[in-house]
Amino acid sequence: MTVLADPQESTQPAPPANAPAGNVPEGRGWFRAFLLRLHFYAGILAGPFLLVAALSGGVYAITPQLEQAVYAKELHVPAVANPLPLSAQVKAAMDSVGGAAPVTVRPAPGPEDTTRVLFADKSLGESENRTIFVDPGTAAIRGDLTTYGSSGALPMRTWISNLHRSLNLGEPGRIYSELAASWLWVVALGGLVLWIDRIRRRRTSPQKARPVSGRAxxxxxxxxxxTVMLAAFLFLSASGLTWSASAGENITALRTSLGWLTPTVSTALTGPASAPAGDHSGHGSASAPSSAAADPAAYDTVQRIARADIITAPMVDIKPPASEGKAWTVTEAGREWPATASAVAIDPAAEKVTSRADFKDFGLAAKLTRWAIAAHMGLLFGLPNQLVLLAVAAGLAAMVVWGYVMWWRRRPTRGSTWAMGRPAPGGAFVRGHWAGVLAAITAMVLVGMFLPLLGWSLLVFILLDTAIAEARRRRRSLEPSAEPEEVPSR
Incomplete structure (x- = not known):
């Protein structure tokens, strides 16, 4: 929230004619000057990242409806009153791919939906599977597409998701989204502080009439x-960082140390159950199926046992054991409210549940993580969730555009073809009170350890800003006859 005002809106007295340009306010003013400068340049430099993230995120919010329209043939069939056994559907899919064993089966969640049978394919990327869509009533093959992750994103949604996540550039492109998520909360909170300060200054100013200029x-x-969308911006920043590369690893490590990971079932068929670990984020690649997955009849047994236990959700994922001597797993896959993520491990030979993880027993942090991810994806509350995300994305995009408009209307070109405005004196941070500078450095180091890209980019900003301010100061000292450079005020 850039709050740079026009010079005629200033509530502060003009600096003396002989005051050196770039003079930094003493006392509490130094931090405001630094925050104002940081907010301005963060908006200018991080603006493109935030704009792309907002626009691509807004499009992603409506992908569920787009998928239903674009992939209607693969996703839907005329209502099926009496579906074939799941084993017959799985066998049809296996026959269509030459007899390969599935890695996951998602039975049709509704009478008008198809069954998905997922197969590993070495030619595909991480977390991608070849998916065969089967008509539950006739076992006819309705489609053959690549899907991504536990959400089962189809090609169009996967492309939009990767655009939002990495500009479709792979791992190097994730730097963009991490920078956007890292700086969003800094810019939002800094803007709130400056906005409150601006309101306070206007109330104490003798010129209380609201300016009517276009920039104002x-x-x-x-x-x-x-200010209105602050909470939404903070939520998007926090939840988005969980998907980032370096910051995401730190968040996972923190969750692990605090015991906040989503519990999983143990697939061991003998010996003590293993400790819960990991979560159902869908970003891991599927393991090669064991020979047990080659028997389609086992899917009927596993589905029956799971439905007789705690698995009640319409949408479930049935996974055969990844290796010999392991159990099958059945996990609830729906993400809409109040969908759960209960899971069971099953030994089909003994026809019993060997391990279970009931969602009602999950810790609050695990539940909040799942709900936050679903809300960030626009899946938690269905259409209302999507509309809110669209509004927030539009608001964030407008904030970026307004920021550039404010800069353009105030740019001090003064004869040059290009110049960047200086909303506050350069080098404000290092010229502040030593106690405040030390406290700020300590806070930035701690944040930088957790959010490395934010820490390094902030350090670069401070060093460059200080170097440029010092270079200007020395240049002015060599030109005593030159007019002092005007410092815009609020």
Missing amino acids: RTVWLHGTTG
Whole structure:
């Protein structure tokens, strides 16, 4: 929320004519000057990342409806009153791919839905599977597509998701989304502080009439929208960081140390159960199926046992054992409220449940993680969730555009073809009070250890800002006759 005001809106006295340009306010003013400068340049430099993330995220929010329209043939069939046994559907899919064993089977969740049978394919990327869509009533093959992750994203949604996550550039592209998520909360909270400070200053100013200039209206829209959507921006930043590369690893390590991971069932058929670990995020690649997966009849047995236990959700994933001597697993896969993530491990030979993880017994952190991810994807509350995400994405995009409009209207070109405005004196951070600087450095180091990309980019900003300010100071000291450079004020 950039809150840079026009010079005529200033509530501060103009600096003395002989004051050196770039002079940094003493006392509490130094931090405001630094925050103002940081907010301005963070908006200018991180703006493109935030704009792409907002637009691609907004499009992703409506992909469920797009998928239903684009892939209607693969996803839907005329209502089936009496579906064939799951084993017959799995056998039809296996026959269509030359007899390979599935890695996951998702039975049709509704009478008008198809059954998905997923196969590993070495030619595909991580977390991708070849998926055969089967008509539950006739076992006819309805489609053959690549799907991604535990959500079963189809090709169009996968492409949009990767655009939002990595600009479709693979792992190197994830730097963009991590920078956007890392800086979003900094820009949002910094903007709130500056917006509150601006309101306070206007109330104590003798010129209390609201300015009517075009830029002033843009500032008002920018600040008000950012304040209204602050909670949503913070949520998107926090939940988005869980998918990031370096910060995501730190978040996972923190969750592990605090015991906040999503419990999983033990697939061991002999010996003590293993400790819960991992979560059902869907970002891991599927393991090669064992020979047990080659028997389609086993799917009927496993499904029956699971339905007789705690598995009640319409959408479930049935996974054969990854190796010999392991159990099958059945996990509830729906993400809409109040869908759960209960899971059971099953030994079909003994026809019994060997391990279970009931969602009602999950810790609060595990539940919140699942709900937050589903809400970030627009799946938790269905259409209302999607509409909220669209509104937030539009608001974030507008914030970025308004920020650039404010800069453009105030740019101090003054004869040059390009220049960047200086909303506050350069080098404000290092010239502040030593106690405040030390406290700020400590806070930034701690944040940087947890969010490395944010820490390094913030360090680069401080070093460059200080170097540029010092270079300007020295240049002015060599030109005593030159007019002092004007410092915009609020």
